Amino acid sequence: MAKVVSRKESFWDRFYIPALLIGLSVTLKHFFRSLVLGKTKTIQYPEVKREYSQRFRGRHFISIDQNKIENCTSCYLCQTVCPAECITIVAEERDPAQNPYGVAKEKKPLSFDIDALRCCFCGMCEEACPKDAIKLSRDYELATLNRDEAMYDLNYLKREVKGRG
Amino acid sequence: MSLFDILAILGKVAFVLAVVLGSVPLIVWFERRGSAWIQGRVGPNRVGPFGLFQPFVDVVKFATKENFVPRDSSKVYYHLAPALAVVAPLAAFAVIPFGSQIIVMGQAIQLQITQLDIGILAILAFAGLEIYPVMLAGWSSNNKYGVFGALRGSSQMMSYEIAFGLSLASMLLVYGTFDLNEMVRYQQNTFFGFLPKWGILLNPLSFLIFLIAIFVETNRLPFDLPEGDSELVAGYHIEYGATKFMMFFFAEYVAMIMASSVLVTLFLGGYATLPGVGLLIHTLGISLDLTSDNQQNLLALGQVTSFIFKVALIMIFYVWVRWTLPRFRFDQLMNLGWKILFPLSLINLMFVASFLAWIGG
Numbered sequence: 321m322a323k324v325v326s327r328k329e330s331f332w333d334r335f336y337i338p339a340l341l342i343g344l345s346v347t348l349k350h351f352f353r354s355l356v357l358g359k360t361k362t363i364q365y366p367e368v369k370r371e372y373s374q375r376f377r378g379r380h381f382i383s384i385d386q387n388k389i390e391n392c393t394s395c396y397l398c399q400t401v402c403p404a405e406c407i408t409i410v411a412e413e414r415d416p417a418q419n420p421y422g423v424a425k426e427k428k429p430l431s432f433d434i435d436a437l438r439c440c441f442c443g444m445c446e447e448a449c450p451k452d453a454i455k456l457s458r459d460y461e462l463a464t465l466n467r468d469e470a471m472y473d474l475n476y477l478k479r480e481v482k483g484r485g
Numbered sequence: 486m487s488l489f490d491i492l493a494i495l496g497k498v499a500f501v502l503a504v505v506l507g508s509v510p511l512i513v514w515f516e517r518r519g520s521a522w523i524q525g526r527v528g529p530n531r532v533g534p535f536g537l538f539q540p541f542v543d544v545v546k547f548a549t550k551e552n553f554v555p556r557d558s559s560k561v562y563y564h565l566a567p568a569l570a571v572v573a574p575l576a577a578f579a580v581i582p583f584g585s586q587i588i589v590m591g592q593a594i595q596l597q598i599t600q601l602d603i604g605i606l607a608i609l610a611f612a613g614l615e616i617y618p619v620m621l622a623g624w625s626s627n628n629k630y631g632v633f634g635a636l637r638g639s640s641q642m643m644s645y646e647i648a649f650g651l652s653l654a655s656m657l658l659v660y661g662t663f664d665l666n667e668m669v670r671y672q673q674n675t676f677f678g679f680l681p682k683w684g685i686l687l688n689p690l691s692f693l694i695f696l697i698a699i700f701v702e703t704n705r706l707p708f709d710l711p712e713g714d715s716e717l718v719a720g721y722h723i724e725y726g727a728t729k730f731m732m733f734f735f736a737e738y739v740a741m742i743m744a745s746s747v748l749v750t751l752f753l754g755g756y757a758t759l760p761g762v763g764l765l766i767h768t769l770g771i772s773l774d775l776t777s778d779n780q781q782n783l784l785a786l787g788q789v790t791s792f793i794f795k796v797a798l799i800m801i802f803y804v805w806v807r808w809t810l811p812r813f814r815f816d817q818l819m820n821l822g823w824k825i826l827f828p829l830s831l832i833n834l835m836f837v838a839s840f841l842a843w844i845g846g
Contacts, residue, residue, distance in 0.1 A: 347808060350524070350525060354523070360521075
């Protein structure tokens with residue numbers, strides 16, 4: 321049911337002039353605060369970039385160990401959990417003769433493709449990964465000049481990213 | 486008419502056009518940066534120093550866009566509307582005095598394009614003409630938002646024309662003349678030797694009504710219902726793009742400058758110099774040992790400068806109000822116009838008339 325709210329307006333309030341003057345003084349204050357003191361909220365984007373939190377989910381990468389070998393063992397968990405179905409992995413066995421890790425890294429990805437145009441950046445691949453291999457960095461400038469550049473292959477994903485970028 | 490007169494008139498026309506059209510980009514720049522400062526933003530600051538060239542770049546953008554004409558529009562009126570929108574306010578500048586006179590080669594030139602005895606009526610006529618582009622554009626573009634904008638625009642301009650005219654009529658009674666030059670000369674007198682006899686001090690209520698009315702007449706916020714971006718997309722000029730939109734955009738600012746010039750002429754002393762500046766110019770003229778002709782020219786320079794200064798202050802006020810107040814609802818607008826401003830201006834007119842009759846004996 322509609323409830324009638326009675327607003328108590330004094331004699332002067334009904335002229336609206338005092339309220340107008342208050343409003344004008346507020347905007348004037350903000351005008352000089354921006355103009356003279358330079359207190360603005362704008363981030364001058366290409367020169368100054370916003371720092372996002374450590375939890376921000378941006379461009380993907382695959383973490384690498386000290387030998388620059390990817391941590392991924394092609395378990396397919398990320399590909400299975402991905403709601404956008406943007407991850408495609410082809411698994412391969414690591415050559416037993418040249419494998420310093422033994423059973424820890426018996427499998428490796430032959431190819432690991434992410435279609436960034438399909439990705440919805442939900443971060444479920446990151447949660448599912450038992451090896452902390454696939455991760456989302458803080459890099460948010462994902463624009464490309466053509467579609468092919470948005471297909472990340474293993475070589476690109478293995479790039480060195482410090483922390484979370 | 487001698488060659489000198491023709492050249493003088495052409496010179497005055499060129500001067501007025503240059504100042505008016507040249508100041509539009511500056512006002513647009515101030516509007517964008519001023520709004521940004523009021524809202525705690527920075528605004529366009531990339532093109533040129535302080536972003537001052539942004540309006541010029543915008544003009545290039547508009548001019549190079551596709552010249553689109555809607556298929557079902559009435560072609561003649563569709564093209565006539567933006568032209569009329571620019572012409573009507575520009576024509577009104579012909580009668581506004583922006584200085585007393587300058588003396589070139591021993592001949593006096595009035596700083597007013599045409600010296601009309603009924604100047605204020607010409608301004609009223611051209612101000613009335615400003616309704617036509619709104620109606621023509623809204624109707625001829627064959628768009629429902631356009632028609633809504635045109636309906637709102639014409640009804641609000643009609644309603645406020647009354648308050649506008651009545652507050653103006655009370656000033657006509659005070660000055661006792663239709664001649665704008667005479668009005669300014671009257672305002673150069675002073676109360677008690679120091680307070681200028683400006684219209685705002687003679688009749689403050691009339692000033693307030695006139696100020697509100699010109700906001701409505703020029704479709705500025707808080708009365709921008711014909712455009713009403715959030716409800717009518719762009720109102721009457723929704724189907725206009727490229728250069729034709731630019732003309733409407735330009736016309737809006739030219740109309741604002743025109744309305745402020747009328748306001749300044751009627752209420753803020755017109756080209757009368759600010760208190761103290763006249764004395765300064767006089768002493769400067771004597772100390773530089775100028776001839777009386779050049780003293781007059783120096784005074785005229787001071788008068789033109791103070792006229793532009795006063796108009797600029799009103800323009801800043803326009804921008805300031807725009808970014809302070811929200812838009813009125815249509816019924817509120819009509820209530821304000823018909824139930825408050827109309828009776829108020831009528832009472833004001835009656836009061837001024839009877840007061841003048843009383844002191845006039």
